[in-house]
Amino acid sequence: MLVYSAKRLVRSLLTLIVIITVVFSLLRLMPVEGYFSNFEKMSEAQIQNGLRQMGLLDPLPVQLLGFFRQLVRGDLGVSNIYRMNVPITQIVAEKAPVSMLMGGMALCLSLVLGLPLGAAMARGKGRWLDKCGTAFVVLVQAVPSAVYYLIIQLYGTQLPGLPLPMLFRAENPLSWILPTFSLAIGNIAYYAMWLRRFMVDEMNKDYVTLARAKGVSSKRIIRSHIFRNAFVPLVQYLPTSFLITLMGSIYVESLYSVPGMGGLLVDVIQRQDNTVVQALVLIYASISIVGLLIGDLLMAVVDPRISLNKKEGAR
Amino acid sequence: MNEAILSVRDLEVEFTLRGRTLHAIRGINLDVYEGESLAIVGESGSGKSVFCKTFMGLLDSNGTITHGQILYKGTDLAAFRTEKEWLSVRGREIAMVMQDPMTSLNPLKTVGAQICEALTLHQGMQGDAAKQKAIEILGDVGITEAARRFGQYPHEFSGGMRQRVVIAIAVACNPRILICDEPTTALDVTIQAQILTLLRALKEKYKLTTLYITHDLGVVANVADRIAVMYAGDIVELGTCEEVFYEPKHPYTWALLSSLPQLGVKGESLYSIPGTPPNLFSEVRGDAFAPRNPYALKIDFVERPPYFEVSPTHKARTWLLDPRAPKVEPPENIRNLRAVGEERT
Numbered sequence: 268m269l270v271y272s273a274k275r276l277v278r279s280l281l282t283l284i285v286i287i288t289v290v291f292s293l294l295r296l297m298p299v300e301g302y303f304s305n306f307e308k309m310s311e312a313q314i315q316n317g318l319r320q321m322g323l324l325d326p327l328p329v330q331l332l333g334f335f336r337q338l339v340r341g342d343l344g345v346s347n348i349y350r351m352n353v354p355i356t357q358i359v360a361e362k363a364p365v366s367m368l369m370g371g372m373a374l375c376l377s378l379v380l381g382l383p384l385g386a387a388m389a390r391g392k393g394r395w396l397d398k399c400g401t402a403f404v405v406l407v408q409a410v411p412s413a414v415y416y417l418i419i420q421l422y423g424t425q426l427p428g429l430p431l432p433m434l435f436r437a438e439n440p441l442s443w444i445l446p447t448f449s450l451a452i453g454n455i456a457y458y459a460m461w462l463r464r465f466m467v468d469e470m471n472k473d474y475v476t477l478a479r480a481k482g483v484s485s486k487r488i489i490r491s492h493i494f495r496n497a498f499v500p501l502v503q504y505l506p507t508s509f510l511i512t513l514m515g516s517i518y519v520e521s522l523y524s525v526p527g528m529g530g531l532l533v534d535v536i537q538r539q540d541n542t543v544v545q546a547l548v549l550i551y552a553s554i555s556i557v558g559l560l561i562g563d564l565l566m567a568v569v570d571p572r573i574s575l576n577k578k579e580g581a582r
Numbered sequence: 583m584n585e586a587i588l589s590v591r592d593l594e595v596e597f598t599l600r601g602r603t604l605h606a607i608r609g610i611n612l613d614v615y616e617g618e619s620l621a622i623v624g625e626s627g628s629g630k631s632v633f634c635k636t637f638m639g640l641l642d643s644n645g646t647i648t649h650g651q652i653l654y655k656g657t658d659l660a661a662f663r664t665e666k667e668w669l670s671v672r673g674r675e676i677a678m679v680m681q682d683p684m685t686s687l688n689p690l691k692t693v694g695a696q697i698c699e700a701l702t703l704h705q706g707m708q709g710d711a712a713k714q715k716a717i718e719i720l721g722d723v724g725i726t727e728a729a730r731r732f733g734q735y736p737h738e739f740s741g742g743m744r745q746r747v748v749i750a751i752a753v754a755c756n757p758r759i760l761i762c763d764e765p766t767t768a769l770d771v772t773i774q775a776q777i778l779t780l781l782r783a784l785k786e787k788y789k790l791t792t793l794y795i796t797h798d799l800g801v802v803a804n805v806a807d808r809i810a811v812m813y814a815g816d817i818v819e820l821g822t823c824e825e826v827f828y829e830p831k832h833p834y835t836w837a838l839l840s841s842l843p844q845l846g847v848k849g850e851s852l853y854s855i856p857g858t859p860p861n862l863f864s865e866v867r868g869d870a871f872a873p874r875n876p877y878a879l880k881i882d883f884v885e886r887p888p889y890f891e892v893s894p895t896h897k898a899r900t901w902l903l904d905p906r907a908p909k910v911e912p913p914e915n916i917r918n919l920r921a922v923g924e925e926r927t
Contacts, residue, residue, distance in 0.1 A: 474688045477687070480638055481703070481752070482674055482755065499690070570690065571735040
């Protein structure tokens with residue numbers, strides 16, 4: 268288990284290094300105005316001077332090495348436009364809690380609604396609940412999220428007797444409802460769809476027939492045989508989905524003007540704050556990698572068939 | 583003869599498939615006697631598996647018993663509607679060993695846990711008592727180092743070993759009847775004999791009544807006291823092992839025995855029954871086997887034959903046994919079967 272985890276960790280690190288290099292290189296292709304807040308008013312000499320001070324005129328490998336050194340110290344650099352000379356870690360530390368709190372609530376909501384919905388759909392396969400559930404899943408998956416986010420915002424604020432505010436204010440609990448629900452709805456459909464699918468797959472397996480034949484009640488079969496088996500393939504993707512949700516949604520946050528990570532990303536891209544964009548892209552990429560890593564490790568924990576001690580385990 | 587433990591009366595089973603009705607079982611009468619070993623043979627699609635699934639309420643959801651009774655210790659199983667009723671029979675009274683051991687165990691639970699589940703359900707054992715009993719049963723089914731194997735997962739067992747575990751689960755239920763649905767089909771030839779020997783030994787030890795479903799006449803000859811030959815959802819011939827092998831009366835039994843590879847002549851192609859089984863979606867008129875039967879009489883196409891009794895233990899459903907029918911001898915190789923059999927043993 269330890270060997271496997273270590274190997275898996277090293278591979279994740281390698282991936283991360285590749286991603287950092289690519290992101291870093293790509294952003295060097297961006298116009299240099301993204302490093303100055305008052306670019307239009309600066310003379311050519313001032314620009315060159317500024318770039319030299321930031322080390323941006325050094326050869327690329329030197330710059331890259333410097334960047335890695337910085338990262339190892341936990342320093343993401345400073346913002347140049349969004350908030351002059353404020354460390355990016357500080358900006359993120361201010362923005363992340365809102366996103367994470369909202370994401371966490373959305374996650375709870377989607378697990379509490381999505382998994383039971385999926386299980387219920389699988390149990391009553393072909394009946395009305397399954398059909399309604401499938402219709403809901405297809406609708407959410409097929410319609411672009413922008414459309415139903417807008418619908419939720421437009422009609423959610425019109426509910427008679429329940430004045431839900433259009434815009435987010437951290438201190439007003441009512442204003443959390445719509446953005447949280449919007450964040451959750453995609454995951455609800457996603458979890459329900461996959462759980463239903465995997466459960467239906469399992470239900471047709473021979474070991475379920477054998478369990479029935481030995482006299483296990485169908486309730487117990489669902490609970491202690493099918494659910495766990497159906498959960499295995501899900502486990503691999505859940506951590507990534509969790510972490511992505513925790514980091515907030517670009518669209519939902521800008522719709523309700525939530526001061527979170529998603530809104531921040533939109534802001535800095537629009538204002539071409541290169542260093543912040545670079546840092547945020549790195550954060551999102553590492554989250555995906557960490558999510559996949561946790562997923563793989565969890566898989567190994569829940570499924571005894573994945574052998575971790577043999578050589579082929581870590582392939 | 584012992585008392586009948588299970589009596590099937592005029593059983594009919596239908597399946598609904600895309601709005602059409604398939605008559606899978608067409609009026610079966612059968613008594614299973616306590617302590618015997620009965621083999622149900624027939625080709626794929628003859629309804630032998632469906633027939634046995636009705637005893638445990640394990641029909642697919644589109645299948646229903648439309649007529650008849652299944653009397654087990656005086657209770658009509660065919661009248662069961664709720665899961666609760668079935669739970670009083672499944673495992674506890676009738677247990678099953680399935681065909682493919684590679685897929686019939688839950689991959690995420692240890693072998694021990696799966697045996698203990700049955701022990702807890704049917705013998706009320708918990709914790710250490712269940713564990714001890716499970717290890718004992720594992721030893722009974724021929725698994726060495728049972729205590730260590732108890733905590734292992736199914737993927738750590740070979741196919742033959744898994745089938746032993748499946749059998750252990752069935753035994754742990756402490757049933758009266760054990761249904762073995764093609765218990766050796768998915769196994770290596772070398773393992774097949776071991777499993778059959780094991781099943782025979784367990785039958786003695788636990789006083790089980792065993793029902794074998796198989797298309798392998800070799801298996802049948804090994805284990806069965808009596809044989810029921812099924813064709814197109816009906817039992818066409820029923821008799822003791824001796825009677826069915828050495829004095830078969832139904833042309834379908836003749837054809838089935840003729841297709842035994844052991845009866846083939848070297849250099850000649852193996853015998854196969856011409857034609858295909860009838861379409862059970864439509865009403866079968868007369869004898870279902872008639873269209874493929876070289877000995878078919880005119881009446882075979884018109885009226886379904888009744889059972890003709892050959893001996894108190896032997897009956898067959900063919901008009902050839904009617905006193906008015908012309909005398910027909912079975913094919914020569916069938917008449918030689920006894921000689922072949924004795925030569926081999």
